[in-house]
Amino acid sequence: MSAIANTGALKGVTIFITGASRGIGKAIALKAARDGANIVIAAKTTVPHPKLPGTIYTAAEEIVAAGGQALPCAVDLRNDDQLNEAVKQAVAKFGGIDILVNNASAISLTGTAETPLKKFDLMNGVNARGTYSASQACLPYLKKSKNPHILNISPPLNMRPKWFKNHVAYTMAKYGMSMCVLGMSEEFHDDGIAVNALWPQTAISTAAMDMLAGGEADKVCRNTHIMSDAAYVILTQNSRQASNTGNFYIDEAVLQRAGIKNFDQYACVPGSKLMPDFFLEDHDNAAAHESLSQIGGRTPSIEANARASLHSEKAAATAAAPAAAAAAPASKLDKIFVGVRPALSSAIVEKTKATFQFQVAQNDGSTGLYYIDLKTGSGASDKGEIANPDVTMILSEDTLVKLFAREIKPTAAFFAGKLKIKGDMTKAIRLETLMTTAKL
Numbered sequence: 001m002s003a004i005a006n007t008g009a010l011k012g013v014t015i016f017i018t019g020a021s022r023g024i025g026k027a028i029a030l031k032a033a034r035d036g037a038n039i040v041i042a043a044k045t046t047v048p049h050p051k052l053p054g055t056i057y058t059a060a061e062e063i064v065a066a067g068g069q070a071l072p073c074a075v076d077l078r079n080d081d082q083l084n085e086a087v088k089q090a091v092a093k094f095g096g097i098d099i100l101v102n103n104a105s106a107i108s109l110t111g112t113a114e115t116p117l118k119k120f121d122l123m124n125g126v127n128a129r130g131t132y133s134a135s136q137a138c139l140p141y142l143k144k145s146k147n148p149h150i151l152n153i154s155p156p157l158n159m160r161p162k163w164f165k166n167h168v169a170y171t172m173a174k175y176g177m178s179m180c181v182l183g184m185s186e187e188f189h190d191d192g193i194a195v196n197a198l199w200p201q202t203a204i205s206t207a208a209m210d211m212l213a214g215g216e217a218d219k220v221c222r223n224t225h226i227m228s229d230a231a232y233v234i235l236t237q238n239s240r241q242a243s244n245t246g247n248f249y250i251d252e253a254v255l256q257r258a259g260i261k262n263f264d265q266y267a268c269v270p271g272s273k274l275m276p277d278f279f280l281e282d283h284d285n286a287a288a289h290e291s292l293s294q295i296g297g298r299t300p301s302i303e304a305n306a307r308a309s310l311h312s313e314k315a316a317a318t319a320a321a322p323a324a325a326a327a328a329p330a331s332k333l334d335k336i337f338v339g340v341r342p343a344l345s346s347a348i349v350e351k352t353k354a355t356f357q358f359q360v361a362q363n364d365g366s367t368g369l370y371y372i373d374l375k376t377g378s379g380a381s382d383k384g385e386i387a388n389p390d391v392t393m394i395l396s397e398d399t400l401v402k403l404f405a406r407e408i409k410p411t412a413a414f415f416a417g418k419l420k421i422k423g424d425m426t427k428a429i430r431l432e433t434l435m436t437t438a439k440l
Contacts, residue, residue, distance in 0.1 A: 002031065005259050010035035010152055010261045011235040013147075014094040016087070018077060019104030021045045023206035024153060027224035027359060028101055028231045029059065033068025040090040040097070042075040042083070044105065046243040050150055052207045069094070077104055077130030078122075087137045099235055102131040102152040109167040109425030117258035127154075129174025135184060139193075147239045148193045151231060154178040155199040155279035156248035167425055169224075174279075178248065185246035194239035200227055201252040202274040218268035220275035226266040230254040250280070317414040333360060333397060336404050337370050339380045344372075344379030355425035357389035360399045372431070390427045394420040403435070410435060 021043040041056045041063070048055060055082045056072035063070040071093050073086035090097055090293045106126040108119050135150055142148040154177035164171045178197050185195040201207060205221035222231050230251035236243045252263060264270050350436045352374035359369040371386035373379055395403075395406040402408040410432045411421035 001265055002225050002229055003253070003262070003265055004232055004258060006031070006034045006232075007384040008035050010232075012036060012038070013098045014038040014040065014090060014096060015099040015101060015235075016040040016097050016114045016138055017315070018075070018091055018130065019058045021056050021391050022052060023103075024204060024224050024227045025101065025103035026054065026059050026062070026101065027228035029063055029068075031064050031225075031228040031232050032235070033063040033066035033070075033371050036067050036069075038069045039063050039071070040086065041070060041072045042077075042086050044074065044076050046074050054207075077134065078125040080133060082131060083137055087141075091141060094164060097138050098145040098147065098153070099149045100134060100138045100142065101231070101235075102134055102150065102154075102180075104130055105153065105174070105177075107170055107426075108431070109170055109315075111422060111425075112168055112292055114206055114391055114423055115167075115169045123173035124176065127173035128180075131177045131180050135180060139188075142188075142193050144404075148191075149235050149237075149239050150181075150184065150188075150193060151234060152177045152181055152197045153199070153227075154181070154197045155277075156197070156250075157182065158279055158281070166421055170303055171279075175439075181246065181248065189242075189245060192240040194237065194245040196234055196245060197248045198227065198230055198234060198254070199248065199250055199279065200277050201250050201280065203277055204414070205268045219272055221268050222263075222266040222274060223268050226251050226255065226263070229260075233437040235287060244284075259347045285357070304351040331364070331368075332371060332401065333368055336401070337372070337383060339373060339404075340381040344374070344381065347379045349374050349377065349379050352427070352430045354390040354424070354430060355386050355388075356427075357386055357392045358400065358429055359392060359394045360397050360400055361395070374431075389423065391421060391423040391425075391431070393428075394422070 013032070013035075015029070015032050015037055017029050017039060020029045020039065020047075023259060025043070028039065031040055039060075041059050043056050043059075045052070046057070052366045056074060060070035060072040063239070071090055073082075073089060075082045075086045077083060087097065104126055106123045108115060108123060110119070125236040131152055131154075138150075142150070154174055155376075157175055157178050181195050181197045184193075188195060203221045204227060205218050205223055209221065225332050230249065234244075235250060239245065239364050255263075267274065355375050356372045358370040358372075360370065362368045368382075368383070369385050371389065372381045373386060375390075389410050395413065395418060399408070399413055403410060403419075408418075410419060411429075414421060
């Protein structure tokens with residue numbers, strides 16, 4: 001639900017949006033369409049994707065139904081001919097281009113060893129180069145507009161190593177978009193073209209996010225309306241006012257300044273605790289990451305079963321102390337991973353499709369190896385190594401115990417330096433989601 005009223009300020013304005021067939025791009029398009037804007041949908045999807053809903057044609061239908069005009073253009077941003085043809089068609093149909101929204105983005109949250117150069121080229125080709133090339137192609141027409149804007153959906157630039165070390169290729173590509181803001185806002189200042197970035201304070205529920213989080217994203221996300229509302233505020237500003245260019249806006253802050261006080265209306269699940277987005281320093285606050293625990297229903301969670309196992313260990317130790325001398329009990333860590341087993345199922349495996357290796361620095365100075373297999377059968381959890389894990393988590397025994405006792409969240413441990421992650425970060429996010437929701 002939108003909280004910012006449409007004023008008609010974008011009526012007749014032509015907006016070229018990359019990646020507008022779904023998600024945030026489409027939400028921005030629909031918000032502008034309600035003013036009567038002309039929307040150029042520059043995206044790749046012309047036929048339905050098996051996992052991601054929406055095509056340029058279905059988006060065009062929605063835009064027209066909302067009150068705007070639409071021009072669907074099949075564009076792979078890495079293809080200069082397709083991009084230039086889309087710009088040419090937009091100018092022929094609508095007479096010019098007033099606003100460019102660089103929304104299209106490719107993502108792979110993988111480390112250097114796990115990122116093939118083909119994937120590196122995809123991310124940098126779509127994110128950094130795509131933003132640059134779309135800005136270049138639209139520039140002659142933006143210069144002729146009365147209130148021209150370029151808005152990149154990219155984060156504030158932050159050179160702290162923690163934002164690079166686990167997915168350096170993605171950060172390079174995404175920061176490339178932000179560097180375009182830094183440079184072009186100054187370069188085009190005398191032309192009156194406002195160049196800004198917009199980034200969400202929290203995770204946003206999109207089809208892509210749902211794929212990353214294994215189908216449980218809504219519980220910790222806001223909907224796309226918060227980004228489209230913030231974009232509307234930015235794009236209706238006077239582009240020639242000096243303070244309205246060169247900004248790295250955060251959606252919540254933009255809307256606070258616009259008078260919005262109730263942000264719960266943007267939550268996919270009202271009243272839920274939300275996951276902060278990447279690249280923002282709020283991640284440093286462990287208390288903020290306590291908000292990742294969004295528990296509902298009565299289905300036992302991975303953490304709940306592990307915690308119950310720890311409680312039963314204490315009870316057993318009290319009730320059967322004499323037997324301890326006869327048979328050495330399983331370790332606390334053994335009991336945690338045994339306690340995980342009742343929560344596993346083929347449904348979780350289908351959602352997650354990943355294996356996780358835990359390298360645990362134990363209190364006695366040794367290294368313990370444990371795994372959770374969420375790729376085969378109904379899942380498994382045990383002591384030992386698993387071949388070719390998708391994710392390896394390196395942490396201390398105390399940190400692992402706290403994770404499964406729900407005293408600290410994985411993301412908080414990660415950003416506090418208590419947890420190191422190697423491998424596919426998107427799959428690590430899926431495990432995080434499973435550990436913070438009861439509906440497994």
